[in-house]
Amino acid sequence: MAVFPLTSPNSSAVDSAVGDKASVSGDSSAPLLGKSLEELTEWMQAQGQPSYRGKQLYQWLYQQGARSLQDITVFPKAWRQERENVHLGRSTLHHRVVASDGTVKYLLRLADGQIVETVGIPSAKRLTVCVSSQVGCPMACDFCATGKGGFVRNLAVHEIVDQVLTVQQDFGQRVSHIVFMGMGEPLLNGSSVVAAIRCLNRDVGIGQRAMTLSTVGVPGRIRALAAEQLQVTLAVSLHASNQPQRLQLIPSAGAYPLEVLLDECREYVQLTGRRVTFEYILLAGLNDRPTDAAELAQHLRGFQSHVNLIPYNPIDEADYQRPSEASIREFVAELESHRIAVTVRYSRGLEENAACGQLRASKSR
Template sequence: MSAIEPLLGQSARDLTAWVVERGQPSFRGKQLHNWIYNKGVRSLADITVFSKAWRERVQDSPVGRSEIVERSESRDGTVKLLLGLEDGETIETVGIPSRDRLTVCVSSQVGCGMACDFCATGKGGLKRNLAVHEIVDQVLTVQAECDRRVSNIVFMGMGEPLQNFPNVLSALRCFNEDIGIGQRHITVSTIGIPKQIRRFAQQQLQVTLAVSLHAPNQSLRHQLIPSADRYPIERLIADCRAYVDITGRRVSFEYILLGGVNDAIQHAEQLADLVGGFQSHVNLLLYNPISEADYQRPAPDRVERFLQRLQERRVAASLRRSRGLDRDAACGQLRRRQLTGLSG
């Protein structure tokens, strides 16, 4: 990666200091900020409000934009991008449009070390954390590809956000202050990292915390998420309760339904016992099959019974409909196909 810090991810104050250090008046900082975050410029050479001579002097300073390696669009309009980074690594990001919003699913790491048994990303292991500009770039790239402003961001792409804590926090600030996306329109998803949920709570952010649970007991969770042995489910839930106490905001629990594995009525009962009694919401998701794992989508009647049982137990719950199923919907599939040379 470049030894020169990219400009993307820096605040208006930082960019103003940067141009002043290079002989420009301070008002040029606001112009540079506008060209980077609103116009989505990829090179300083393209910022025509600066003189050509000055642009040539700073031409080695990177903005910090990635390149699109592969683009896949599903029938429902979901756009999935494989982005090439400066060191040759690749990551995925997804644009999910609807009538009144454009949501971007961003990655926080190259690969993932959580090793979830049902996840394509986890099959490849963790390479490294993403830098701030590499996280922010995903939103600007999707915005340009979809030709509309991004309204919502979910950290549900490749990687574990709370393992990249400082850079994710900086990216959250950038999304909010520089791109103008309200914190309440941002969700940070985590498998659960010891001590990090309470640390995240101390930031007093207005973002939504989503905890990827996927099992209602420790033994099944360990089977699905081997890394979960470091964070017993009882302690995880205790930290989620503390998060609610500290922030006053509810916790969302993500629960992928795997046919014949975690979708029985007794699992719904256990889940209700686990998350009932405090400010929370359960998002049920249907599994997106991958070739590397022998799991199946649950039968519709089992999904309906599972959801109904949670609601009977007074657990706030809803079923999230899958998007992009016809185009490598599961996180990590585009990247693994590129790395292994598998055909689509």
């Protein structure tokens, strides 16, 4: 049973999610992508087709990546032509760029003309998709290109699932991992994000334990996520070791003090039995000193957690600097001296603006 709030407490703009209807494309029917086998079977029967057609539709959507009903050639041609306005829920490719490390950035045009960004990150043993949950982002983090561009709307379930299918088809291999670290704050679009996670698991076949949901933190939403009893990894973006410093970087932190956020994270661990990953972007001369690491360690003492350190990825809209390797090593050493589990994560796709914090739904800088 879904328990996520359907609306956001932050702003009326965030509350007005597009939902799962295709009215933006001039069609009154709901997109088919995101529906379960049972739902697709019911839909086919309502269209006067036998129930086995539902399984065919399901396979063409999720295994063969059909982009329109006309692609599904096992269906009668005349029947397909009568339903030209049926919307499967696939986007169109607006722009594609490949970085030297093999990372691919996609700008996808949605049914209403909005552009959303997703990233395919290949490695020797896996293919990871960095998924967006909103067009833009209302959190306005000072170091993030997406936040600098403002917020437009939430993404619907089919618009999230489509990103994964797009990358899977383009690479010609199965997606193994998903990170909700693209444009937007996932917990401000919790109902659609949770539904998309269940669809990607159930219908696309990606294990929930191979998914990570990243959040800056929204009051009450981590608790709501825990109640969903998903098996995803929760990654909380701290980026600071004290409240004044965090407020400087993350304006929304004013409504969600660091201690309150950490208390809710502890509750999440108790309710789910799963550890929390804390993300911390290192900004030279601001939050990368050993004293910052020691202060962070005090907050996380006795916590079932892991820290991901992310050296800052430059954007044109901010003057922050990437720390030196020596500073990074000192920060890691200080955390380890307090027995805090820590990893340094270097982002892929840096030179093509496809790295963490650089997504801005534009072709170039």
